[in-house]
Amino acid sequence: MDRKFAVLGDIHANIDALEAVIEDARNQGVTDFISIGDVVGYNSAPSECIKRIRELGCVTVRGNHDHYCSYDESLDDFQPLAASVIDWTRRQLSVDDRKWLHDLPYFRLHCGLTLVHATLDMPEHWGYVFDLLAAESNFSYQNTPICFHGHTHVPMIYRRSHGIMRVEPCKIKAGFGEKLFVNVGSVGQPRDGDSRAAYVVYTAKTREIEFFRVPYDIETAMDRNRRAGLPERLATRLAQGR
Secondary structure, three states, rough: OEEEEEEOOOOOHHHHHHHHHHHHHHHOOOEEEOOOOOOOOOOOOHHHHHHHHOOOEEEOOOOOOHHHHOOOOOOOOOOOHHHHHHHHHHHHOOOOHHHHHHOOOOEEEOEEEEEEEOOOHHEEEEEOOOOHHHHHHHHHHOOEEEEEEOOOOOOOOEOOOEEEEEEOOOEEEOOOOOOOEEEEEOOOOOOOOOEEEEEEEEOOOOOOOEEEEEEOOOOHHHHHHOOOOOOOOHHHHHHHOO
């Protein structure tokens, strides 16, 4: 059987977006699910999203929100908005939820793919890749043709063959002798101006990568955040895709 992987990034406790993506992925014939981290944070359903990801048998790596919500570390370096919701999320999680997040690896190899939330050079420092220089540092540590990552919430491809170039999201195949560093975008809190949930499908046999956007019930997700008492900004940004 040909294996097709749905690669999910930055779900951020948005159960409405997650369920819409799972349904869409099933319709694409996906056989396996991968999460490149930040299952929790920012939105109102952290435990529900953890439960759903575990039910899927989803291969998962640790994101920065997963880390700080499962470790009692200082939040002094966080922006006040992010710090407040991490504190709120910590109080919603069960002991088992926190242990599951706590035990997630920073990166992993799976079926010939490299998975990481941020960067491979120092994954525990949660660096952002927005330019070719940052991508070049990552490629030095990438030992597989394809690495999937997230963290910026913006879908993007960095491609290294004879040089390094940045490619807008498209259907793409990893060519012989080249490497792709692929940001899959965000399921639960897109920041590229498109409010629809984002994810990627990877077909193992052909090594093809395809980006998908999925509409979901944003009004319900916003209402969940408001009823949970989360800051209004966390509701309105869902509709803005920023």
